[in-house]
Amino acid sequence: MAIHKHPLGAIAQLDERNLKAFGDDLRGDLILPDSEAYEDRRNVWNGLINNSPAVIARVKGGADVARAIDFARENDLELSVRGGAHHQAGSAIVEGGLVIDLEDMDAVRIDPDAQIARVEPGTRAEDVLAETQRYGLACPTGSAGDVGIPGSTLGGGVGWIRRKHGLAIDALRSVEIVTPDGELRTASPDHNEELYWAVRGGGGNFGVVTNFEFDLYEVGPMVQGLGVFYPAGVAEDALEVYRDVMDGAPEELTTIFLDAHVPGLPPMPDELVGKDAVGILGCYAGDPEEGEAVIEPLRNVAQPYIDVSDVMPYELLHDLGTQMFPWGRKYCHRSVSVDELTDELVEVVREQRTASPTPMNAIGVWSMGGNVGHGPDAAYQWDAKQYLLTVETNWEDFDNAAVLEWTRESERRLRDAGGEGAYAGEPGVEEQEWEDWSEQVYDDAYDRLAEVKAEYDPENVFEHNVNVDPNDA
Numbered sequence: 001m002a003i004h005k006h007p008l009g010a011i012a013q014l015d016e017r018n019l020k021a022f023g024d025d026l027r028g029d030l031i032l033p034d035s036e037a038y039e040d041r042r043n044v045w046n047g048l049i050n051n052s053p054a055v056i057a058r059v060k061g062g063a064d065v066a067r068a069i070d071f072a073r074e075n076d077l078e079l080s081v082r083g084g085a086h087h088q089a090g091s092a093i094v095e096g097g098l099v100i101d102l103e104d105m106d107a108v109r110i111d112p113d114a115q116i117a118r119v120e121p122g123t124r125a126e127d128v129l130a131e132t133q134r135y136g137l138a139c140p141t142g143s144a145g146d147v148g149i150p151g152s153t154l155g156g157g158v159g160w161i162r163r164k165h166g167l168a169i170d171a172l173r174s175v176e177i178v179t180p181d182g183e184l185r186t187a188s189p190d191h192n193e194e195l196y197w198a199v200r201g202g203g204g205n206f207g208v209v210t211n212f213e214f215d216l217y218e219v220g221p222m223v224q225g226l227g228v229f230y231p232a233g234v235a236e237d238a239l240e241v242y243r244d245v246m247d248g249a250p251e252e253l254t255t256i257f258l259d260a261h262v263p264g265l266p267p268m269p270d271e272l273v274g275k276d277a278v279g280i281l282g283c284y285a286g287d288p289e290e291g292e293a294v295i296e297p298l299r300n301v302a303q304p305y306i307d308v309s310d311v312m313p314y315e316l317l318h319d320l321g322t323q324m325f326p327w328g329r330k331y332c333h334r335s336v337s338v339d340e341l342t343d344e345l346v347e348v349v350r351e352q353r354t355a356s357p358t359p360m361n362a363i364g365v366w367s368m369g370g371n372v373g374h375g376p377d378a379a380y381q382w383d384a385k386q387y388l389l390t391v392e393t394n395w396e397d398f399d400n401a402a403v404l405e406w407t408r409e410s411e412r413r414l415r416d417a418g419g420e421g422a423y424a425g426e427p428g429v430e431e432q433e434w435e436d437w438s439e440q441v442y443d444d445a446y447d448r449l450a451e452v453k454a455e456y457d458p459e460n461v462f463e464h465n466v467n468v469d470p471n472d473a
Contacts, residue, residue, distance in 0.1 A: 025067050031058060043085070044087055047330045056098075058104055061210070073459075080100070081100045092151075116216060117216055118212070121148075125149065129141070130315070133221045140161055144322045152425060154201075155423065161217070167383065170374050177209045219314055226282035227279070228304050229279045229304060242280060246369075253283075255367045258279040258363075261276055267308060333392050333426040335427075337389070337423075338387050339386055381421060385420075385421075422440035438466055438468060
C-alpha cells in the first residue's frame with residue numbers, strides 16, 4: 001500500500017517511520033492530504049463543513065480501528081469517526097486530526113426467521129432496507145435513505161415507523177464496540193450493561209461501534225404513504241387538524257408537519273416548486289386500507305397544491321428524504337421536544353417561518369408518542385415527549401451569518417414557548433459561548449453517562465461529538 005508524503009501541516013510533525021508502520025499495519029487504506037482519494041474521503045453531506053484532517057484511516061475491521069485509535073493517542077492527534085458521513089454538525093471530520101473512516105465496513109446480514117439484522121457501521125439506511133425489505137422486514141432507521149446507521153442509531157434513531165416500533169435504540173439488541181483501550185467489547189442487556197445503556201443515546205463518546213444487532217419488524221414492502229402540500233395561507237388550519245389527528249392517532253401512523261415550501265421533486269409541477277407551503281408527510285405501518293381512512297382528514301384540510309398520498313414502497317419514503325435534503329447543500333438543524341403542541345408554539349412556528357431569510361428553510365413538527373421508548377432503559381432522555389420540533393435551515397448561496405442567526409433565534413423562541421432538550425443528531429453546527437449542548441441532549445442522564453465515560457474513556461479520546469466529560473464523574 002502506498003503512503004503519500006505530505007510536506008505541510010500536521011503530517012510534517014509526524015514521524016515518517018511511524019506513519020509508514022501505521023499504514024503497513026492496516027488492512028485498509030491510509031489516506032493523506034496529497035492522495036487522490038483525500039478530497040472524497042473528507043467530504044460529508046453538510047456542505048457547510050470544510051475540515052481538513054491530517055490522516056484518514058479507511059479501516060476494514062475492528063483490528064484496524066484499534067490500531068488507528070492507538071496511532072492517534074501515540075501522536076496526540078484529535079480523533080473523529082466517519083460512518084455514513086451525514087453528520088449534521090460536521091463531527092465526522094476533525095480539523096488537523098485523524099479520521100477513522102468506516103465506509104468499507106458495509107456488510108448487512110439478515111436472519112429472516114429470527115427477525116434479526118447484523119449491520120456494520122459503514123452502512124446507510126438505504127443499504128439496510130435494501131436487504132430487509134426483501135423479506136418484508138425493517139428496523140427503525142433515520143428518515144432519509146442516505147442517513148448513516150452509526151450516527152443516527154447512537155443518537156436515538158428517529159424514523160418513519162417510530163410510533164409503531166420505536167426508535168432505532170429501542171430495536172438495538174447489542175453492539176460490538178472498540179473502546180479507547182483497543183479492546184473489542186460486546187454491550188448488550190447481559191454484557192457490559194452500563195455501556196449498553198450509554199451507547200443508546202450517548203452517541204460516539206465511548207468508542208467505535210463495529211457491529212450493530214437489531215430486532216426486525218414486519219413492515220411493507222408496501223405501505224400507505226402520506227404526502228400533501230397546502231398553500232401557506234392555510235398553515236394555521238392545517239396545524240390545528242394535524243394536532244387533533246395526532247392526539248388520537250393509532251400507533252401505526254407516524255407523521256411530520258413541515259412549514260416550508262414545495263420541494264423540487266418529481267412529481268411536483270414546475271410551477272409549484274418553491275412556493276411557500278405546508279406539507280404533511282407520513283407512513284402508516286399497518287394495513288394500507290386502514291391507513292387510507294386514518295390519513296383522510298390530513299388530506300382534506302383545504303384544496304392542496306398537490307397530494308401524492310398513495311400505497312408506495314416503504315423504501316420510497318426514505319428515497320424522498322434523500323432527495324429533499326441533497327448532499328452538498330448547507331445545513332444547520334436544531335431541535336427541541338415538547339409535551340404538547342400548544343397555541344403559543346403554533347404561533348412561534350408560523351412567525352419564525354414567515355421571517356425566514358431563505359425559501360428553503362423549514363420548521364418541522366415530528367409526531368412522537370406511541371411506542372417510542374418501549375425498549376430497555378437507555379441514555380436517551382426525550383422518549384416520553386409527544387413532539388420533536390426541528391428548525392431545518394437549508395441554503396446554497398446566501399449569507400451564512402444571517403441564516404445561522406435565524407436558526408438560533410427560532411430555536412430560542414421555541415424554548416421560550418416550552419421546548420426542552422435537543423436531539424443528538426440536530427445540535428446545529430456552530431456553538432455559542434452560552435450554549436451547552438451536552439446539557440440539552442443528555443439532561444438527567446449526564447451524571448450517569450459521565451461515570452460510564454470515566455470507566456471506558458477516562459482520557460476523553462472520543463471528544464469530537466456532543467461530549468461527555470469524564471472529569472465530571
